[in-house]
Structures are given as C-alpha cells and as structure tokens.
C-alpha cells in the first residue's frame with residue numbers, strides 16, 4: 478500500500494486508515510512494505526531455483542571445488558609442515574590409518590575416524606591435518622598457510638570443510654543426550670517419523686528456540702520472546718560454562734527440549750553458535766519453517782540449501798520489529814510457510830543421508846590426495862587406528 482496510512486488527529490493521536498492488506502497505523506506501512514519484499518523474494522528465489530543433481534552427493538560437490546581451489550597449484554610437504562600445529566595429524570598409507578597419539582577431543586576424533594575407517598580400502602596415501610576445534614584455523618589475511626580440514630568456517634578462512642564429527646559422535650552433551658549429540662542416522666529416522674506424524678495444523682503457532690547463549694546473536698529473539706510470549710518461545714538453557722543467570726540473560730535457565738519436540742512448533746530458529754550450530758540439519762527435518770539467522774558460518778552442506786526456497790534467511794542484525802514482522806508474515810501466509818518447510822525437509826532428507834556424508838568424505842579425500850606433490854612416508858610418531 479503506497480499511501481500514508483496515518484494522519485495526526487486534533488487530540489494529538491494518530492488516525493489511521495486501513496491499508497489494502499488490512500493493516501492499520503504507521504507500523505502497518507512498514508508491515509506492508511516488508512510483506513511485499515518477502516513475497517517478491519520468495520517468488521524470485523523459487524522461480525530461479527534449479528534442483529541439484531541428487532546422485533552421489535553431487536548437491537554438495539561444488540563446495541569441494543571451492544575449498545580446494547586455493548590449493549590447485551599443488552600441496553607440498555612443507556605446506557603440511559607449516560600447519561601441523563593447527564590440528565591433529567593423520568596419515569593414510571597402504572589403506573591403513575595412523576594418528577597422533579593424543580587427540581584434543583577424543584570423542585570428536587572417534588566421530589571423524591568412523592568415516593575414515595570405512596573408506597580406507599578405497600583411499601590413496603595422504604597426510605591430513607584435521608582440526609577438531611570449533612574454530613577454523615587458516616585465516617586468509619594472517620598466519621600460516623596450508624591445508625587444514627575444519628568442520629565450519631566463514632569466507633575469511635581457507636580451511637577445507639569436512640563433515641563434522643557429530644554426524645557420528647562427539648557433539649555437544651546436554652541432559653537429553655548425555656553422550657553428546659551424534660548418530661545422525663538415528664536422529665534422522667526419529668525426526669523423519671515425527672515430522673510425518675505431525676500435521677502442520679497440529680503444530681503450535683509459536684516461533685521456537687532452545688539453546689544456550691553461545692552467541693549473543695540469539696539475544697534479540699530471546700528478548701522479543703519475553704515481550705511477546707504469545708508469538709515466540711525462545712529461551713536460554715544452561716551449558717557447561719553457565720555460572721549465573723547472567724549467562725541466560727538474567728532469567729532462569731530453561732528446560733532442554735529434544736529435537737523431536739521441536740517439531741511441535743511451526744517456526745524454528747537456527748543461529749550460529751561458536752561456529753555453525755549442529756541444530757540446522759535437525760530442525761530442517763521437522764517440516765516446520767526454519768528461520769536461519771546470519772549466513773557467515775558454513776558447514777559443507779549449507780550451500781545446497783537456498784534462502785526462501787528451503788529456509789527463511791534472517792539478517793544477523795535484524796531488529797526486533799523485523800523479526801516480529803517476519804514471523805507474523807508467515808503466520809498470515811501459511812501456505813508459503815508450509816511450502817518452504819516441505820522443501821527444506823526434502824533437501825535434507827534426500828541429500829543428507831549417512832550415505833551422502835560418507836560419499837562427501839570420500840570425494841573430498843580423493844580429490845585432496847590428487848593435489849599432494851610428494852610421496853607420503855610413514856611418520857613413526859603416529860599410532861595405528863583400527864576398528
């Protein structure tokens with residue numbers, strides 16, 4: 478609606494006309510402008526979207542090319558040496574796997590080795606530096622340069638992304654998953670079943686988030702939820718670093734909620750944590766509409782998910798008003814919400830099976846090994862890892 482909707486009345490208040498969308502007052506004008514933007518963005522993204530090739534984990538293959546591009550001139554032994562301290566050293570020699578004796582996060586190493594061991598019979602010889610920290614290691618603008626594998630990065634890093642350990646083991650431990658979130662195969666089955674059983678109409682009309690304060694980008698939604706509990710239920714839980722209510726933004730820590738129970742809500746928020754948060758793939762399997770905040774932090778499968786097609790993109794600096802208008806838009810346009818929710822589900826269900834994760838590891842390592850310009854020789858400091 479282009480018209481000015483409100484005029485000042487003699488008493489000093491505002492007199493507002495009803496807009497074409499049925500919204501009143503000045504806020505209504507902002508709503509109408511935003512609604513038109515969302516409608517256009519959805520229409521454009523969905524018209525332009527082309528399905529990816531769903532065979533042999535090809536939907537994600539572009540990421541391998543992009544990550545290895547910086548190494549296309551080849552990888553020398555000295556480059557590996559340069560970055561040795563940035564991760565855990567592994568070797569594959571004659572189809573056997575070797576690793577440094579100690580691993581900073583043993584459960585994470587198990588989560589990585591699960592995939593490497595399966596693939597061993599088909600892998601060529603190679604040296605690998607695998608970073609098990611959350612944070613990427615090879616900044617574009619400073620520090621040493623060489624190939625380091627990390628689970629997540631932003632465009633400021635040259636790290637090569639690999640499928641996180643947590644697809645199998647070593648994810649964050651919470652009370653509901655005391656051994657850590659892992660076993661993506663089991664979560665997939667449980668969430669697939671739950672989302673098929675839960676009809677859209679039976680889901681609660683709320684926007685939902687549960688998690689700890691690993692990033693302050695989560696604050697605006699949590700604060701908005703306190704103001705509009707009938708629209709949003711976003712609360713902070715404790716994590717291991719919790720000391721006082723200051724760490725849950727001056728409120729009591731909320732009870733943790735299982736992934737399955739997230740599917741009871743129509744709108745689910747995903748935020749970055751320290752790096753990318755593991756919850757993105759889980760919430761996408763709910764057949765709820767996923768609001769993904771920020772797009773800096775990536776995992777290997779993120780680029781196959783398109784904004785407005787598979788999820789709703791939200792700027793990391795979105796104001797509270799913007800967040801509110803966005804949620805209200807989808808409450809009033811449930812058919813659009815359902816369609817995007819369905820698309821997001823399908824992308825993850827079809828292209829992020831355990832088989833696709835293994836396939837990605839395999840493609841990645843074979844292409845990486847081709848870049849090595851030297852003969853890999855056994856490092857006697859490493860120990861053999863076997864099943």
Ligand code: UDP
Pocket residue numbers: 649651658687688689690691692714716732733734735736749750751753754755756
């Ligand atoms: N989590 C969960 N239920 C909760 C709180 C957290 O399933 O009530 C999961 C969450 O989805 C994530 C992990 O536990 O995969 C850790 O969440 P947190 O918010 O603490 O940290 P993040 O890894 O997102 O930075």
